[in-house]
Amino acid sequence: MDNEIRVGRAPARHVDDGQSLLVVDDLKTHFEVAAGSVRAVDGVTFSLARGRTLGVVGESGSGKTVLSRSIMGLNTTSNATTTGSVLYAGDEMIGKSSKQKKALWGTEMAMVFQDPMTSLNPVVTIGRQLTEHVRYHLDMGRKEANEVAIALLKSVNIPEAENRLGNYPHQMSGGMRQRVCIAIALACGPRMLFADEPTTALDVTVQHQILNLLAEQQRDRAMAMILVTHDLGVVAGRTDEIMVMYAGRVVEKAPTADLFAHLRHPYTQGLLWSIPKITQAKHTRLIAIPGRPPNLIHPPPGCKFSPRCAYAQAICRTEEPVLRSIESSDHTFACHFPIGTPEGQAALDANIAAEYPPALAAIGKLRATEELTV
Amino acid sequence: MAGSGTAHLRPADEVLLQVNDLVVEFRAGRNRTIKAVSGISFDVARGETLGLVGESGCGKSTTGKAILQLPRPTGGSVVLDGEDLVALAHEEMRTRRTRLQMIFQDPISSLNPRRMVGEVVAEPLNVWGPKNKDEQWDIVARILDQVGIDPGPARFKRPHEFSGGQCQRISIARALVTGPELIICDEPVSALDVSIQAQILNLLEDLKAEHGLTLVFIAHDLAVVKNISDRVAVMYLGKMCEISEADELYANPAHPYTELLLGSSPVPDPSVDIDSVRVIEGELPSPLAPPSGCRFRTRCPLADEQCAAEEPQMRRVGEDHFVACHHPLIEPWPEGAAAESMVSMVSVGSKPQGDPPTL
Numbered sequence: 001m002d003n004e005i006r007v008g009r010a011p012a013r014h015v016d017d018g019q020s021l022l023v024v025d026d027l028k029t030h031f032e033v034a035a036g037s038v039r040a041v042d043g044v045t046f047s048l049a050r051g052r053t054l055g056v057v058g059e060s061g062s063g064k065t066v067l068s069r070s071i072m073g074l075n076t077t078s079n080a081t082t083t084g085s086v087l088y089a090g091d092e093m094i095g096k097s098s099k100q101k102k103a104l105w106g107t108e109m110a111m112v113f114q115d116p117m118t119s120l121n122p123v124v125t126i127g128r129q130l131t132e133h134v135r136y137h138l139d140m141g142r143k144e145a146n147e148v149a150i151a152l153l154k155s156v157n158i159p160e161a162e163n164r165l166g167n168y169p170h171q172m173s174g175g176m177r178q179r180v181c182i183a184i185a186l187a188c189g190p191r192m193l194f195a196d197e198p199t200t201a202l203d204v205t206v207q208h209q210i211l212n213l214l215a216e217q218q219r220d221r222a223m224a225m226i227l228v229t230h231d232l233g234v235v236a237g238r239t240d241e242i243m244v245m246y247a248g249r250v251v252e253k254a255p256t257a258d259l260f261a262h263l264r265h266p267y268t269q270g271l272l273w274s275i276p277k278i279t280q281a282k283h284t285r286l287i288a289i290p291g292r293p294p295n296l297i298h299p300p301p302g303c304k305f306s307p308r309c310a311y312a313q314a315i316c317r318t319e320e321p322v323l324r325s326i327e328s329s330d331h332t333f334a335c336h337f338p339i340g341t342p343e344g345q346a347a348l349d350a351n352i353a354a355e356y357p358p359a360l361a362a363i364g365k366l367r368a369t370e371e372l373t374v
Numbered sequence: 375m376a377g378s379g380t381a382h383l384r385p386a387d388e389v390l391l392q393v394n395d396l397v398v399e400f401r402a403g404r405n406r407t408i409k410a411v412s413g414i415s416f417d418v419a420r421g422e423t424l425g426l427v428g429e430s431g432c433g434k435s436t437t438g439k440a441i442l443q444l445p446r447p448t449g450g451s452v453v454l455d456g457e458d459l460v461a462l463a464h465e466e467m468r469t470r471r472t473r474l475q476m477i478f479q480d481p482i483s484s485l486n487p488r489r490m491v492g493e494v495v496a497e498p499l500n501v502w503g504p505k506n507k508d509e510q511w512d513i514v515a516r517i518l519d520q521v522g523i524d525p526g527p528a529r530f531k532r533p534h535e536f537s538g539g540q541c542q543r544i545s546i547a548r549a550l551v552t553g554p555e556l557i558i559c560d561e562p563v564s565a566l567d568v569s570i571q572a573q574i575l576n577l578l579e580d581l582k583a584e585h586g587l588t589l590v591f592i593a594h595d596l597a598v599v600k601n602i603s604d605r606v607a608v609m610y611l612g613k614m615c616e617i618s619e620a621d622e623l624y625a626n627p628a629h630p631y632t633e634l635l636l637g638s639s640p641v642p643d644p645s646v647d648i649d650s651v652r653v654i655e656g657e658l659p660s661p662l663a664p665p666s667g668c669r670f671r672t673r674c675p676l677a678d679e680q681c682a683a684e685e686p687q688m689r690r691v692g693e694d695h696f697v698a699c700h701h702p703l704i705e706p707w708p709e710g711a712a713a714e715s716m717v718s719m720v721s722v723g724s725k726p727q728g729d730p731p732t733l
Contacts, residue, residue, distance in 0.1 A: 059567045060538075173657055174430070203429045203594050205654045208638035212653060230567050233640030237648040256644045274572035275642050276601035282620040283579065284601060288572035292537055368577035369522035 020047040020087075021192060021224045022071070027084035029063075029070045031077075036297040040066040042248035043084075045323075050191065051222040053215075055235030055256070057271065058245035061293045064228045065114075067245070068194045071226075072109055073101045088192070106133045110185035112214075114197035116177035120169040126180050127165025130187060137188045152183040156213055175206035179213065186217055193218065196228045211238055232272055236260065241330075244268045247294050247304035250323065254331035262331070264338040266309045270362075290361040290371040303336065310362035311337040311347040378413045379688030382617050382696035389417040390455060390588050391441070391556060397449035398433070398440050408661050410436040412612040413450070415688075418556070418605075423582065423589040425603030425620065427596055427635070431658050433612040434592045438558040441590065442474050443467055454556070472502050475549035479561035481541035485533040491518075491544055492529035498552045517547045520584070521577060539570035543577065550585065559591045563598060575602055596639045600624055605694070608632050611658060611669040614688070618695035628697035628704040631670050668700065676701045 029041040041063045048054050056064045069075050070082050073093055086093040088108065093101075113119040121129060130152060131145035140148065146165060153161035156179040169177055178198060185193060195214055199207035215238055218225050229235055235242055236256065243253040244267060252265040263269050270289035291308040294300055300307050306316040316336055323332040326341070337347035351359035360366045378395075386392055398411040411433040418424045426434045440447040443459055452459045454474070459467060478484040485494055495518060496503075496510045504510055515525035521543040533541055542562060549557055559578070563571040579602065582589060593599050599606055600620050607617040608629060616629040627633040637651040656673050659665055668686050671677035680700050688696045691704040 059569055175657060204596065204638045204640070205429055205635065206657075207640070208651070208653050212648075215648075231640060231642075232568075233642040236640070236642045236644045237646055260642070260644050271568060272642055274568045276572070276575065276595075276597040278597045278600060278624055278636065278639055278641065280601065282600055282603060285579075286572035286576055286601065288576055289569040290573075292539070292570075368573060368580045369520060371522065371573045371576065 019049045021050045021089055022048040023085075023087040024071060025085040025087075027067070027070060027082070027086060029066050029075055029080060029082045032079040032081070033297070038296045039248050039299070040296060041070055044245075044248075044250055046243060046250065046253060048192075048224050048226065050224055051218075052241070053218065053225045053227060053239045055239035055242040056226060056228045056245060057230065057232055057235060057242060059230060059271075059293050061247075061296065062245040063248035063296075064230075064245050065196055066248075068111065068196055068226055068228055072105070072111060072194060074111075103137075106185075106190065107137050107188040108190055109192040109194065110188070110190040111194040111196060112178070112181050112185050112198045115201050116174055116181050117169075117201065119181055120177055122169055125166050125168055126172070127167075130165070130180070130184055133184075134187045148187065149183075152187055153180070155186075155217070156180075156183045157209075158183075174202055175209065178202060178206075178210055182210070182213060182217070186221070189221065191223055193223050193225045194228070195225060197230070198227075199234065200229070200231075207234070214238075231275070233275055244271070247296060247299055249304065249334065250332075251305065251335070252331075252333040253323075254328075254333075258328065258331050262340055264326075264331070264333040264340060265305075265335050266311050266337075266339060266362075267305050268333075269339055270308075273362075285364050287362060287364055288368075288371050290358050290366065303334070308358055310351060310356075310359040311335075311339075311344055312351070312356075312358065313337060313347050378415075378613065378685060379698060380415045381688040381690060383415055383417050384419070386417075386453065386456070388419060390420040390422075391590075392417040392453040393437075393441065393450070394453065395450040396437065396440055396447050396452065398436050398445075399448045402662060406662050409612055409664055410661055411440065411447075412664070414609070414612070414614045415450075416607050416614065416617060418588055418590060420555075420588055421582075421586060422604045423591055423602055425599035425606040426590060426592045426609060427594060427599050427606060428609035429594060429658055431611070431661065432609045433661075434594075434609050435560050437609070438476065438560050438590060438592050441556075441558060442471075442476055472498075472552040473555050474558070475552065475554040475556075476558045476560060477542075477545050477549050477562045480565050481538050481545050481562075482533060484545055485541055485548075487533055490530050490532055491523075491536075494533070495544065495548045495551055498548065502552050513551060514547075517551050518544075520550070520581065521547045523547065537570075538566055539573060542566065542570075542574055546574075546577070546581070550581065553585075554587070556588045556590070559589055561593050562591075564593060564595065571598070578602060596624070596635060608635070611664055612661060613669050614698060615670065616695075616697045616699075617688075618692065618697075622692055622695050626692070626695070626704055628691045628695065628702040629699050630674050630676050630701070630703065633703060668698075 025045050027041055027044045031038040031040060044067055058064045071086050075082060082094060127149055130149040134140055134145045134148055149165060150161045153164055158164055158179055199210050227235055227239060239256050242256050242259045244251050246267050252268050273287035274289060276286060289308055294304050302317040302319055303321055306312040321334040321336050323334045325332045337344040357366055361371055394415050395413045396411055397413055400408040400410060402408050428434050441452050495514045499510045518525040518528060523543050563574050591602050603620045606620045606623045608615040610631055616632050627636055634652060634654045654673055659672055665672050667683055668681040671681040686698045686700045688698045690707045691697050691702055
């Protein structure tokens with residue numbers, strides 16, 4: 001393991017090489033609540049080049065939404081503390097005043113939210129919601145802004161765009177509303193788009209249309225995009241790189257094809273195996289990840305995935321693994337016993353021999369009732 | 375596609391549930407009617423899982439609720455074990471309810487937040503089971519244990535103390551406590567993470583085997599439906615498009631709509647070329663004024679005048695595979711063709727074998 005490169009929590013390891021639009025270094029967002037400190041994002045480091053797409057994947061509570069909100073500076077509640085560094089085009093985002101951030105929101109970075117039903121104002125026409133920030137940022141008159149709004153609605157494939165400006169959100173379907181949200185996000189020509197579970201609330205057919213639309217707009221505008229989702233199926237064909245998060249940490253990050261071909265982290269494998277696949281025969285037993293995501297106030301010691309992990313050994317429960325790589329330096333993972341290595345295989349075999357429940361779950365030998373109680 | 379007909383029904387004595395020409399309409403004011411379900415028929419054999427798929431607004435949840443007579447359907451019959459539930463008086467229907475149960479989509483809002491889990495699960499027993507609290511708890515504890523919830527600690531907790539996946543297990547326990555034969559699962563896993571979704575699907579399979587359950591599983595995710603179902607029915611705008619044995623449906627979709635739905639389903643494999651997949655254009659038409667003829671024709675790449683003029687009827691295209699389409703992607707079985715579909719047989723049948731229309 002001499003060839004391993006250590007990245008991870010060491011600060012300032014990522015230097016802006018002029019290509020990276022976004023450089024995030026050791027970003028932490030903690031929320032103070034009565035029971036203690038919720039470490040929603042706990043030391044995330046990555047960079048994203050212009051025009052590239054990064055998929056951020058994890059279960060609910062893995063910190064993926066808080067991460068994108070922290071980068072944009074949207075966590076404004078008084079109990080939230082964000083530390084670390086977010087360089088956007090060489091400019092530090094952390095510590096900016098809300099006035100400074102306001103100048104960037106919409107024009108430089110924009111976000112499409114999960115629920116198109118609630119992210120639009122129900123009592124304001126979509127025309128006004130579309131033109132509000134266009135007029136604010138680009139200093140346009142009403143007439144000119146309306147023309148821009150119509151062009152935007154057309155670009156997101158909304159039929160009869162001219163007649164839509166006077167509509168209220170409730171007059172449109174979920175898919176149409178999400179198109180409007182995308183049009184709003186794109187209105188001022190941002191260079192960085194965050195899409196936070198943009199299709200989770202939508203049907204598969206509409207999901208496909210919306211994801212295609214996002215990909216098309218991203219290509220046309222050469223935007224960088226962060227696509228946040230819990231579904232590896234959504235990011236598989238649509239991202240350049242994928243970052244898997246668990247309990248506020250990055251557990252694996254790799255170029256998309258490499259991740260699927262040589263996944264290293266047992267959590268990534270668990271996520272992939274849990275998805276029912278259309279190519280499998282009916283009644284194929286799914287390999288579920290046993291247990292539940294950890295409590296972020298009192299996370300387990302050592303590797304936070306260890307209580308659910310089929311590969312876990314004694315060291316996993318005491319020592320937290322750092323991000324490292326073998327072979328390709330683009331592919332990093334935080335695991336003591338990675339998949340596809342002799343140590344990983346030995347750990348799994350030992351756990352199966354010892355009838356360790358998560359290992360039994362990984363080979364489909366655990367009853368469904370036992371999967372929860374692990 | 376998206377038509378009527380009963381060619382796919384099996385003999386009534388072989389099935390537990392038979393739904394015949396079910397119609398559910400809602401009044402929408404100004405003399406307008408929402409045609410949520412317009413004459414669908416299907417059956418479910420004992421111990422079988424029927425998957426019901428379609429987009430939002432296609433009437434799949436309405437169908438599920440209409441089976442339970444919630445509300446009573448506008449027309450048609452729902453025959454459970456030889457008895458038509460639609461014809462039953464209110465009080466008679468009430469006594470049949472222990473045999474039919476439902477699991478809902480949102481596990482958290484389907485449990486009363488102010489009641490303890492022990493009470494939530496025991497509530498059906500207050501109506502139909504032993505009234506003695508200790509006897510009730512014996513049953514509840516056994517069922518909770520079967521769904522993987524530790525009964526002791528859970529008894530006095532409230533739903534907010536549980537995660538979404540655990541709440542769904544509690545909902546399943548509540549549905550099982552009266553010992554039902556048929557459970558309608560209305561999108562039971564759509565609100566859950568993929569990892570928890572797999573746990574719940576595995577649990578449903580185990581419980582089905584243990585309790586000898588028959589399931590109607592409603593969902594919009596085709597992969598989920600395939601995993602759990604023996605047969606799958608595809609619905610579109612209140613009509614049935616296609617019904618088939620599950621593996622056959624996914625291997626050889628006969629309906630253009632089914633094929634497009636399959637293409638839209640995300641595949642966790644980066645080597646699949648997404649750009650080559652056809653997308654269904656447009657949106658579901660309004661159920662206030664559904665299109666004439668085949669309801670899918672406005673979005674169908676194969677639609678022609680016949681589709682606008684004439685509603686397609688169910689006809690056989692495989693061993694256990696039926697489709698309601700004038701231009702199915704698989705050649706219909708000539709011997710299985712019902713008299714009513716002979717008209718369309720002439721036009722389709724004139725094409726050479728093995729050359730189905732392509733999208």
